[in-house]
Amino acid sequence: MSRYNKILAISFVLLIILSVISLSLGVKSLTLETVFNTVINGGDEDFIINQYRLPRIIISILVGIGLAVSGVLTQGIIRNPLASPDLMGISGGAGLFACSSLLIWPEVHSALLPLIAILGGFSAAFLIWLLNHFNHPSPARLALVGIAVSAFLTSCINFILVLHPVEMNSAMIWLTGSLWGRNWDYIWPLLPWLIILVPFSFYLAWSLDLSALGEETATSLGVNTECLQVLALSSAVALASVSVAVCGTIGFVGLLAPHLARLLVGPRHKLILPIAALTGALLVLSADTLSRNLAPPLEMPAGVLTAVLGAPYFIFLLYRYKGW
Amino acid sequence: MGCFKAIDRSQLVVLAKTKKTNEIKNGNGYHYRLLFYEVIMIQRSTLLLSILFIASFGVCSAQIQAIELEHDKGTLVIKKTPSRIVVLAFSFADALAIADVSPVGIADDGDINKLIPSVRSRIGTWQSVGSRYQPSLEAISSLKPDLIIADSGRHQSIYNDLMAIAPTLMFKSQGVTYRENLQITQKIAKAVNKVDLVNSRLEEHFQLMGRLKAKFKSNDTFQFAVISDKGMWAHSPDSYAGSVIAELGLNSPIDSKNKNAYISTGFEQFIKLNPDWLFVGKYTNRTVLDKWKESPLWKLLKINKSKQLISVPINEWSLASGVLSAEKIALEIESQIQP
Numbered sequence: 001m002s003r004y005n006k007i008l009a010i011s012f013v014l015l016i017i018l019s020v021i022s023l024s025l026g027v028k029s030l031t032l033e034t035v036f037n038t039v040i041n042g043g044d045e046d047f048i049i050n051q052y053r054l055p056r057i058i059i060s061i062l063v064g065i066g067l068a069v070s071g072v073l074t075q076g077i078i079r080n081p082l083a084s085p086d087l088m089g090i091s092g093g094a095g096l097f098a099c100s101s102l103l104i105w106p107e108v109h110s111a112l113l114p115l116i117a118i119l120g121g122f123s124a125a126f127l128i129w130l131l132n133h134f135n136h137p138s139p140a141r142l143a144l145v146g147i148a149v150s151a152f153l154t155s156c157i158n159f160i161l162v163l164h165p166v167e168m169n170s171a172m173i174w175l176t177g178s179l180w181g182r183n184w185d186y187i188w189p190l191l192p193w194l195i196i197l198v199p200f201s202f203y204l205a206w207s208l209d210l211s212a213l214g215e216e217t218a219t220s221l222g223v224n225t226e227c228l229q230v231l232a233l234s235s236a237v238a239l240a241s242v243s244v245a246v247c248g249t250i251g252f253v254g255l256l257a258p259h260l261a262r263l264l265v266g267p268r269h270k271l272i273l274p275i276a277a278l279t280g281a282l283l284v285l286s287a288d289t290l291s292r293n294l295a296p297p298l299e300m301p302a303g304v305l306t307a308v309l310g311a312p313y314f315i316f317l318l319y320r321y322k323g324w
Numbered sequence: 325m326g327c328f329k330a331i332d333r334s335q336l337v338v339l340a341k342t343k344k345t346n347e348i349k350n351g352n353g354y355h356y357r358l359l360f361y362e363v364i365m366i367q368r369s370t371l372l373l374s375i376l377f378i379a380s381f382g383v384c385s386a387q388i389q390a391i392e393l394e395h396d397k398g399t400l401v402i403k404k405t406p407s408r409i410v411v412l413a414f415s416f417a418d419a420l421a422i423a424d425v426s427p428v429g430i431a432d433d434g435d436i437n438k439l440i441p442s443v444r445s446r447i448g449t450w451q452s453v454g455s456r457y458q459p460s461l462e463a464i465s466s467l468k469p470d471l472i473i474a475d476s477g478r479h480q481s482i483y484n485d486l487m488a489i490a491p492t493l494m495f496k497s498q499g500v501t502y503r504e505n506l507q508i509t510q511k512i513a514k515a516v517n518k519v520d521l522v523n524s525r526l527e528e529h530f531q532l533m534g535r536l537k538a539k540f541k542s543n544d545t546f547q548f549a550v551i552s553d554k555g556m557w558a559h560s561p562d563s564y565a566g567s568v569i570a571e572l573g574l575n576s577p578i579d580s581k582n583k584n585a586y587i588s589t590g591f592e593q594f595i596k597l598n599p600d601w602l603f604v605g606k607y608t609n610r611t612v613l614d615k616w617k618e619s620p621l622w623k624l625l626k627i628n629k630s631k632q633l634i635s636v637p638i639n640e641w642s643l644a645s646g647v648l649s650a651e652k653i654a655l656e657i658e659s660q661i662q663p
Contacts, residue, residue, distance in 0.1 A: 297460035
């Protein structure tokens with residue numbers, strides 16, 4: 001077994017183990033035997049296991065995959081280690097649209113929310129594109145533009161929250177990123193997007209490797225770079241937006257997961273993508289499991305926990321790449 | 325035969341209550357209360373009989389009659405008087421407390437002191453089911469409740485999950501006004517089959533409120549606000565404490581065109597409000613008031629001259645929003661106006 005396959009297998013096994021642990025731990029901790037029986041036969045704990053913990057675990061995994069793949073695509077195209085959907089303002093745009101629609105139109109159907117969020121994500125991306133259109137900035141400046149847009153969108157969200165103070169606390173929790181109250185109903189709006197976009201990003205992996213050699217070299221090797229940029233960034237925006245629509249802006253997963261994957265398996269996208277997806281799933285799932293189990297029955301927003309890991313790493317990156 | 329009479333009587337009360345609800349919708353609180361007293365009088369004249377009926381047939385009628393209750397998500401049919409109730413907001417705990425029913429679980433933010441002492445002393449021990457913002461569904465489910473009462477604002481997104489655990493009533497709690505909450509309190513009384521007990525307790529409550537209203541004859545303006553180190557939020561007559569103040573016949577400094585329950589108030593806006601009385605509930609020890617007091621403009625305020633700035637418990641004035649907390653608010657105002 002090659003080293004790569006070993007890493008892949010280990011992360012996969014870790015994910016399964018963590019899922020089982022997450023299924024058995026909670027306000028009411030259950031034995032593994034009860035967990036397996038309930039998953040297969042239902043019974044007394046049917047609600048806790050099958051209607052509550054299981055859908056949350058599956059959503060954590062899906063959201064983690066979505067955010068991580070989105071991060072790989074963004075970093076691959078922008079060729080900037082600081083680039084990620086949340087730092088670039090994509091999550092902010094999706095969050096702004098989803099949050100305003102929730103406050104203005106609380107009855108909104110959960111299947112519509114991803115579409116609204118995607119609209120918000122693309123609006124933010126368009127804004128960044130517009131700002132970069134006139135002067136082609138260096139990667140470091142591009143990251144700064146993204147951070148500025150992100151800050152602007154956050155201020156818009158705050159403004160809307162001030163206008164609707166009664167709902168503020170719930171909206172705040174949602175914005176920090178939380179899987180509270182997420183059940184099977186939220187999986188169906190999320191799943192089709194992932195089923196289409198994750199394999200599609202694998203299809204783009206080879207071109208992404210070439211574009212890492214520089215735009216001119218990639219073009220001479222037969223990559224339509226402009227087309228690749230549009231396709232990859234659109235997929236990244238859509239993936240990040242649907243994730244945000246389902247569980248708010250869980251930060252830093254899109255930044256951390258690709259970096260960890262690159263550290264483990266090197267720079268080739270075909271190799272990075274599966275590992276990053278698994279790492280992202282592991283990150284969100286462990287954040288959610290911790291958020292339920294740190295001080296039960298109180299819950300902590302999972303986004304707080306990913307930020308505890310992610311923020312120091314971001315500072316480390318800024319420090320390490322200070323040369324440019 | 326006894327059974328028949330018991331049902332007759334309860335139908336009378338239901339009839340009177342429908343009339344009463346209409347009165348409330350007309351916004352005529354005075355008539356509403358008169359009618360309420362009439363019902364109580366009828367009930368009193370048959371008090372002995374009722375006690376007899378309730379004692380002998382109460383249980384049987386509770387099982388026979390399925391109760392239909394209108395709530396914010398439609399109509400819920402309660403077939404059997406619930407005994408394991410979980411509430412996800414403090415105002416519902418207040419309503420259960422006056423019905424002498426102890427909830428098995430409360431979303432109390434993990435801190436029993438958030439419930440006001442007058443509610444806590446009337447209910448037995450309960451288990452926390454997490455925060456009011458994000459109550460833990462597995463904690464609720466593991467209590468095996470037979471009725472859940474949730475906030476139709478905050479918990480809208482988990483209504484289906486709650487229904488999967490147990491029959492769920494959704495009422496307004498956050499941002500509820502005094503009168504809205506009275507109706508909700510009576511619906512909850514009906515749900516737990518304690519209409520008579522709650523009505524007699526409410527009669528006491530109205531007497532207290534009526535006595536204080538007659539006593540307070542003031543042209544001063546009264547304002548309640550919550551404050552922290554982040555700012556001040558004035559509670560308008562559309563909030564709970566604000567509507568209790570209005571119910572007592574006291575004036576508000578806030579423009580009646582304002583329809584927001586909670587108004588974020590800066591120092592300049594506060595100078596414009598310039599109330600004669602300011603009651604504050606503090607979220608933090610140091611607040612913006614400490615900063616405002618250093619300003620020369622502070623000396624212009626009426627509360628500075630009259631020293632009518634009073635610190636009050638925030639859980640009684642802002643978090644609880646129930647009948648018992650309304651009494652606490654009213655009594656606190658009484659003790660301040662006439663020491």
